[in-house]
Structures are given as structure tokens and as C-alpha cells.
Amino acid sequence: MGEESNQDKPKTPKIAVIAVHGVANQAAHDTARAVASLLLNHNQNEKQVQYTPFYESTLRVAVRPVSVAKEPPEIESSPKLNPQDNREPHIHNSPLNPDTQRSHAEYLTEIESLLDRKAHEFMWQQLHEYQGGGVGSTYETIRLEGSRLGQGSEPQPDVHIYEMYWADLSRLGTGFVRILGEFYQLLFHLSSLGVHAVNSARIEYKNVWWNWYSETQTGASRVLSRLIPILNLYLLLIAPITLPGNSPPQYLPIIAWLSLAIISAALIGLCLFWLKASFGLWRVLPILSALGVIGLGYFLILPLGYYRFLAFEWCAVSGVIMWCLMLQFARRQPHADQVALWIGVFLAGIVTKLLLSAEDSYQGITDVAFKVVEVIYIGLLACWVAFFALQLIAGLLGGVAVWQSTAKQSHLKTKEDNGCRERAKRAAWMARLTLAVPSALFIVVTLTLLGALDRVGSRLLPTENFYTPRFEFLFTDRSQFPFSGPEFVHQLIVSAASPAFFVVLGCILLTVLIALWSLFPSAWAEFSPPKSDDRSSAQYGEWLTNGYKLMNWWGNCFVLGMAIGFPVVYLCCVLNPQLADYAWVDEVLGILATFLVASTTSLLALRGRLDHLSFGFRSILDTLLDVDNYLRIHPEDDNPSARIYSRYVSLLRYLCRWQDPQDDDGARGYDAIVIVAHSQGSVITADLLRFLQRETERETDSALGRLVNGNLPIYLFTMGCPLRQLYGLGFPHLYNWARHYDTTPWTRQPHNPQCISEKQKPDPTALLGVNRWVNTFRSGDYVGRYLWRSDCCDYQWSRPAEPDKDDNTWTSDRDRPVHISEDEYLTRREFCLGAGAHTHYWDGTSDEVAAEIDILIREAYRETRKKRM
16 A cells, blocks of 8 residues: 555656856856745845755766767858849839739748758857867756755746856966957957848848958958967067177077077987887987087087077077977968968068078177068068958948848838848948957057067067167158167157057947946946936836947947058058157057056066956956857867857756656656856856757757657756847847847737737747746846837836835745736746846845746646646
């Protein structure tokens, strides 16, 4: 009887909760613990606690790559409308006949499908080459185990909370050089994001203008991200040719022979390593090294002389350094190593010719070094001219392409165009901005760094007045000819900046001021959360909306300043140097360089306090890198997104296969999954589940079988989700699935808010396993707000419910006056939390967050019980 009663006893449902953090500096395990704290402290006005204590344990999960098909999805060309739809622009004022309406709807459906396949292909490119991290590829996380309590303290479902932590896969190191390198990588990759936007739009608007636009945008991006940084590196590596002159002449022979011996030993050791030489050869290494040094010395040092030999030696060493750097750089910028190789071969020929014809003296090698510096500098000027020309041409072609694709096609002027015009404009806007912003930052940061190096390293250069530039037009102050070494470098930097530097600096400073003005209430709310009443919520929401409009307008002004203002002012300064005041340029560069040197010295001296002394720069850079790394394709075998997705899908595999070891008769697994995702974590979650949904049609992952067949439903809860507000705007074709273009007025009647349309994007059913998607936001959230509501909604910034007089807690009672938007089938739910910004979702400042997580757990529990009955 006991066994029968035990078998007949209903099994306790088990709900898994996955907490996914967002951007900013997140610590491991904090997010899962925050969710547990929210549930434990939910409804504090009630005497009875609704959850048992949570017990924490650690587990290590094996990480394997995401299973993808061997071939990418087929991307066909853009569909064409029925010929009868090619009408005059005014035709949109007249009703279309039924046949035309049907063909137009079919056209839009095909466009949607085409863009979905393109977005799927983009993520497939991120994943298909990734093979995993080897033996050490594991993920250590925590599990918080507890239960929800029903009436009379009887357990309802068991709740296990996990964390999907991804910050360690997308963050900076702690060294100054590492931070600086990642900052430059960020600048170089920004231009490629504009290329992605244009190439994605090119698929929809299939015409010759978009083809030319794409090629020009790609050319400008390659000049900025490959040619210009490579030439700057060569410029830094050529200047040290003059360093041997700082050594006393009597020590030059010792330095030459000793350096030759070290290099010879290193080369011989490398050859023995690659040849897998036996121990017998290793014993003769000192003899081979000595013979090599003596032989090379007689063939190289004696004929060339000590100065020229050390100059050649440094060129060889700098070539090796450059090659090592380019091997790493090419992983993120394909073919950069080939570009560097051809430029290096060209410069090596010039250096060899000049050194062989120069005299063996300090004067001789200094002349060679400065001549090569001038050659590289002219190459840099040519690259910048090419970049600004391509940038201007790309901007013009983009305007024509948008006009050709929208204004001259009547079918795009109907209300049912599904954002075709908006997508074209946003793609072109993003392309323009991703050329202007990185070029401006590159100019300011690079000139500041060069100014700092000039002040720190000028004492290593020759101080005699014995060098006259071969290209005098490069310099503003020609009265000082000939130059000393420090004067030559200093004048070159000041001339490179010119008064046009103030145009760039002014654009950046105005951008910072406008951003501060637009985001000031939201930024202040991060430090001091405001009152959550509807009036203050509306004030925050309207201020941020107007701020975005202001920043959008200023973005166009910024592009004009960089594409036209800067090159025009620079050209005027070159043609009329007497009219330009270079003294102010020298003064400003000196201030910036001094600040950089002082701050860098302080940070290096206090390395343990780097995070506290960076004045927020590191956090800002962390946030930018999180977004930028997420959109990287290269390196294809090890990009950050592939590592994040692999960890995430491995956790999902674990949850699909998990079985309770305490069940006596046949272990059971989880009955549902509740994913609580914030900010960038919500994008990662939605992207992955959407990719898995489409990829299961081509390649099935057996470990995810319970998600595929619907036996393990997912309830998704997102907070501050940037899918529509940032990704959908910035990359309208890659994220067309995440953004709708509904501008119809939404008005709430008493007890009956506007119903979300079944076709409103994003669609929860397009995500693998998702039964319900709930989104919440604060009105001043500068990262993400509403997903499904119309832009014209009179309760957009209202809190979800009006509290009763006797009860200040929020419930999900549908009979009360609420401002919750839902669809007919309850697959979408959305509400505003009131005033606030992007953080403070987890810290209990809003009772609605904990209430909604609890509601989803109860809904999952009820659905589980219905299936069992």
C-alpha cells in the first residue's frame, strides 16, 4: 500500500530559471543571487514568505559549440513587384484593386523572408567555424535550489535558479596597452558595421546604386581600418633607426657584435626547434652560434660599418615585430597581413637603397630615417585624401540609393510598406555615422598619443640642426630649416594636426555635450532612482524621446563636419599656411599630451586601483566592446559571439537532459524554463533562440530535443531590451525581425488597453521553445524600452497598475485599471515600470519585477498541471 500511494503521489513540478545579465561591470553569480533575493522579498507586506530558502551549489558544465548546418542558408535576390504596380507616385492616394493588393502583400512577405534569411546567415557566419575551446572549455556556474510555497506552506513547484554569465568572454584585460589596443580595434571595426548595414540593404533594394554605394562604403572602410593603421605602425617603427647614434662611438662595435650573436643564436635555436633536431645537434649550438657570428660579422658588419649595420638590424627586428602584430590583426581584419607585407616590401626597398648610399655615421642614418618618415607621411596623407573622397562619394551615393529605392517606387508609399523606406534611411544613416565617428576619434587619439611620445621620447633623437626636409610643403614653419631631430618630429605632428584639428575636437566635444544634455535625467536616475509615479515617468520618457531626436539630428551635422568641414579646413591650411594659426594647435596638443602622460603614469603607478581611477572610461569602453564584440564575425574560429552562444546552448543542453536524482521511480527533468534577461543579455537570448528555431529545420541538435518537440516550454522575461530601440534602428535589415513600424494611435479605454496585433514584431513563436514573452522597461531607459507598442501610445509611460488604497503591492488582476499590453493569445505582454533608467532592475526598487518573475513561475506551474491532467 505504501509503494502504491507513493507511486500515485503527484510529482512536484520543477521550474528552471536562467538569469542573464546585461552590459556594464557584472560580477559572476551576482545575477542569479539577485533573482533569488527578489523572489524571497516579494510581497513583503504579506506575513507569509512565498519561497523557501535557496541553497547554493556549484556545478561545472561542459561547453560544446552550437550545432550548425554545413552550408549557409540560401540568400536569393530581392523579389520584384507585379509590373502593374509600377505606377506614378501619386497612385498611393487611390485604392488598389484586389489583384494588386494580393501581389503587394506577397511582395512584402517575400521581403520579410529574405531579410530573415540574411539575419540567419549573419549569425551562421559567426558560428560555423568555431570548434570550441579544447580541454579547458567548461563553464562554472551556480544553482540556487528552493521551492515556491502555496496555501498552508505546502510546496508548489521546485525552483532552481541558474546564471548565464558571459561578461568574461567579452571584456577588457587590466593592462594599459591591452585597453589601448582594444580601443583601436573598436574604432577599426566600427566602419565594418556600416558595411554590414549597407550590404544587408543591398539585398532588399536590388539596383545599381546600392551596388556602387556598397563598393564605395567598403573601400572607405578598408582604407580607414587597414591602410591608415598599418602606415601609422610603420611610422613608429622606422623612427628608432636613429637610436644607435645615442651610444658612444667606442661602444658601437661591442653593441653590433653582441646583438648579432643574440640574433644568430635565436635564429639557430628556432631552426633546430622546427627541424626537431636531436640532442647531438643541440650540443654543438654554441659552436654554430660562434661560427655564425664570426661569418656574418665579416660579411655584414665590416663592409657596412657599425651605424648602417645596426640600422639594418633594427629594420629586420621591426619587420618581425610588424609581422607578429599583423598576424593577430589579420584575425579581426582579413587580409591586413597581406597589405602590410606589400607595404613592408616597398619600404624595405627604399630603406635598403638609402642606407647603402648613405655614409656610415650618425648623420647618414638620421637622414635615411627622416626621409623614410616623410615618405610614409606622404602615404598617410594620400590615404586620408582617399578616405575622405570615398566617404563623400559614399554619402552622395547613399542619398541617391535611398531616393531611388523609395521616392520613385509607389509601392513603398503605402501604409503597408512595413518600413521599407525607414530601413533604407536608417541603413544609410548608420553607414555615414560609422565612417565619421571612428575617423574623428582616430585623429584625436592618435595625434594625442604622438604628442605624448614626442614629449617623452624627443630626448632620444639627435639635437643637432642638420636635417632639411625633402618635402617642404609638409611643414608650416619653414624658417627653422634645417631641423634638429626633436624639432622635425614636433613640426611634423603639428602640421599633421593643423587648425582642422579644432573641427574634429569641436565635433567630439559638442557630441559629448549634446549626449549629456539628452541623457542627463536618465544618467541622474542611475545614481538617484526617481519616484515611480506616472507624471515623473512621462517626463523621463518624453525627455529621452526628444533627446534621441536631437542626437539623430546632430549625427547628421557630425557627418557633415567630418566629411566636408575637416578636409576643407585642412586643405585651406595647406594652401595658405600664413592664414592658419598653428600656435594654438601646438598649445592644445601639448595640453592633451601632458594630460595623457600624467594620467598614464598615475595609472601605471597604481595598477591595483585602475578601475577606480579611470573616471568611468573603462566602464564605457566595456559597454561599447560588449556591443561591438557581439557583432563581430572575425576571427571566424574564435569570435566572442561564438563563445557566448556555445556557453549558452551548453547550459540549455544541460537543462534539457537534467534529471532529479532524488526521484525513486524514473528520474524526471524540468517542466519549464523561465529566462530572466536584462539589456544585452536579452538580445543574446532572443538571437540564440531565434537562430536555433530556424536552424533546427536544417540541422537538429539531439541534446535540445525537448525544446524542439515542445516538451520543455520557455517563458522569456526581458528588461531594458535594446532589440527595437538600438539594434532595430542601427541595423534595420539584420534586425528587421525585431522591429515593427506601427505609428497608429493607441488609446486605453477603461479596463481595456490596446491589444497587441498578432503580426506585431518580434514574434515569440519564432524563438525556439518560447510560449510567452514578457517585456518591461523604464521610461528613461536609454538602452531599451518598448518592443510591441506603437510609437503613439497615450499610456506609453504609465505604470502597469493603479494600487488599491489599502494595498500598495502590484498584482496581475486583469479586472483592475491596468496599462498592460497583451495579444489575444497571451504570447506577448508588455508594461512600463515607471520613471528610471537602465539599471536598478535587480535591486528591488521595483516590486513589479519580482511580481512578474513570480507570475511566470506560477503560469509555468499551471501549464504543467494542465498537461498532466
